[in-house]
Amino acid sequence: MTLPKTPSFRLDGKRALVAGASSGIGLACAVALGEAGAEVTLAARRVDSLNALVDKMKAAGMSASALPLDVSNVAATQAAVASNGPFDILVNSAGLARHSPAADTTEADFDVAADLNVKGAYFLTQAVAKGLLAAGKPGSLINISSQMAHVGGIDRAVYCATKHAVEGFTKSMAIEWGKAGIRINTICPTFILTDLTRPTFEDPEKRAWIEDKIKLGRAGEVEDIMGAVVFLASQASAMVTGTSLLVDGGWTAE
Numbered sequence: 001m002t003l004p005k006t007p008s009f010r011l012d013g014k015r016a017l018v019a020g021a022s023s024g025i026g027l028a029c030a031v032a033l034g035e036a037g038a039e040v041t042l043a044a045r046r047v048d049s050l051n052a053l054v055d056k057m058k059a060a061g062m063s064a065s066a067l068p069l070d071v072s073n074v075a076a077t078q079a080a081v082a083s084n085g086p087f088d089i090l091v092n093s094a095g096l097a098r099h100s101p102a103a104d105t106t107e108a109d110f111d112v113a114a115d116l117n118v119k120g121a122y123f124l125t126q127a128v129a130k131g132l133l134a135a136g137k138p139g140s141l142i143n144i145s146s147q148m149a150h151v152g153g154i155d156r157a158v159y160c161a162t163k164h165a166v167e168g169f170t171k172s173m174a175i176e177w178g179k180a181g182i183r184i185n186t187i188c189p190t191f192i193l194t195d196l197t198r199p200t201f202e203d204p205e206k207r208a209w210i211e212d213k214i215k216l217g218r219a220g221e222v223e224d225i226m227g228a229v230v231f232l233a234s235q236a237s238a239m240v241t242g243t244s245l246l247v248d249g250g251w252t253a254e
């Protein structure tokens with residue numbers, strides 16, 4: 001009897017693009033991929049933050065470079081990916097939230113959230129996939145969606161709409177590109193303490209609500225996403241496509 005071989009979680013020789021790498025979940029994903037051996041391109045608008053992270057990753061023995069990019073600008077995204085790709089791995093963590101009662105949502109708030117969370121994510125994913133299709137290479141594309149793609153939330157109608165949309169195009173693209181060896185999935189985190197959620201966490205009532213809803217009894221940390229992203233980027237998830245990996249501490253189990 002020969003023992004089955006555990007697939008590798010290593011990413012040596014792979015080129016990864018991480019959008020939204022200047023802070024929070026994207027920053028943690030960039031480090032996780034770098035530690036797993038990938039050559040990581042860090043994209044976002046804040047160049048100083050990207051350069052500081054590149055320096056730290058290089059000092060720790062990782063391979064990293066900065067790519068200034070506004071993901072809500074489709075033409076700029078397409079040009080940046082075409083000139084710096086092809087990338088074997090995409091992690092898109094560029095995103096924002098706008099909270100208001102649904103009855104008070106303005107067109108401007110809707111547009112700014114949809115432009116980045118849906119349109120930006122869609123065309124960034126498309127640009128990376130087109131690079132892979134042209135090169136005849138397989139790849140793994142990962143969008144950071146949210147547990148809010150699976151439930152609703154008070155004051156979060158716009159945010160939930162954008163994240164539900166990401167799930168929709170992820171499934172469709174997985175169907176279209178599967179035979180080309182391109183996998184695409186989402187990671188759906190619960191509330192993770194970052195710049196995005198700091199205002200929510202600073203409200204004691206909301207923090208208590210979060211810690212009650214998360215069945216593991218604590219708020220999420222960026223480290224909670226790092227294993228998930230390496231899994232989905234690597235051969236360890238070779239048969240996984242068109243799905244959501246909920247990292248929600250049990251929030252949606254109820």
Ligand SMILES: NC(=O)C1=CN([C@@H]2O[C@H](COP(=O)(O)OP(=O)(O)OC[C@H]3O[C@@H](n4cnc5c(N)ncnc54)[C@H](OP(=O)(O)O)[C@@H]3O)[C@@H](O)[C@H]2O)C=CC1
Pocket residue numbers: 019020021022023024025026043044045046047049069070071072093094095096097116144145146147188189190191192193194195196197
């Ligand atoms: N924190 C949480 O609880 C959860 C977050 N998420 C999702 O995770 C993702 C990351 O959020 P999080 O890390 O918390 O938030 P942060 O605010 O810490 O990070 C957001 C990142 O997106 C980048 N970004 C914002 N706008 C643009 C843009 N136009 N072009 C390029 N990059 C942009 C920011 O960089 P810069 O400003 O330099 O451009 C930053 O790197 C989001 O999609 C969010 O919806 C999902 C579930 C839970």
Ligand SMILES: O=C(CO)[C@@H](O)[C@H](O)[C@@H](O)C(=O)O
Pocket residue numbers: 097098145146147148156159189190191192196197200
């Ligand atoms: O997706 C999230 C939690 O699963 C977060 O980004 C929040 O919805 C955030 O926008 C907030 O409510 O503070």
